[in-house]
Amino acid sequence: MQDDFFQRVYEVVERIPWGKVTSYGAIARYLGTARSSRMVGWALSNLRHSEGYIPAHRVLNRNGQLSGKAAFGSDTLMQELLENEGMVVVNDQVVDFKGHFWDPVELDKEM
DNA sequence: TTTATGACTTTAA
DNA sequence: ATTAAAGCCATAA
Numbered sequence: 001m002q003d004d005f006f007q008r009v010y011e012v013v014e015r016i017p018w019g020k021v022t023s024y025g026a027i028a029r030y031l032g033t034a035r036s037s038r039m040v041g042w043a044l045s046n047l048r049h050s051e052g053y054i055p056a057h058r059v060l061n062r063n064g065q066l067s068g069k070a071a072f073g074s075d076t077l078m079q080e081l082l083e084n085e086g087m088v089v090v091n092d093q094v095v096d097f098k099g100h101f102w103d104p105v106e107l108d109k110e111m
Numbered sequence: 112t113t114t115a116t117g118a119c120t121t122t123a124a
Numbered sequence: 125a126t127t128a129a130a131g132c133c134a135t136a137a
Contacts, residue, residue, distance in 0.1 A: 115137085121129105122128105122130080122131095123130095124126105
């Protein structure tokens, strides 16, 4: 294993605070590959091959849309997970996305 | 090595 | 405002 791009994505996603969500672009930017937003989602699609639990349901597109809900087995599972964390999902979209948004860059602030 | 794909993003019409 | 097309990077085949 080298410096897996995927591994970095997993680390960031695992650090997403409870009840918070972020976007692929934000993660990609944090990893230094601002234009590989697709890779972030792609990495998450591969997370099934990885071990450990990754709260991938907290990663949405920049619209707050549940783009990857289909990968959770059930199209409603992701939505339920988010609602279970105290947010409201309407039409596959998180209400007050900005309010629940969390940027991984805040990790550097704390450190 | 080259081609195809993807849980995105941005820009243009 | 909504819809369509192109751009971009990393991995798999």
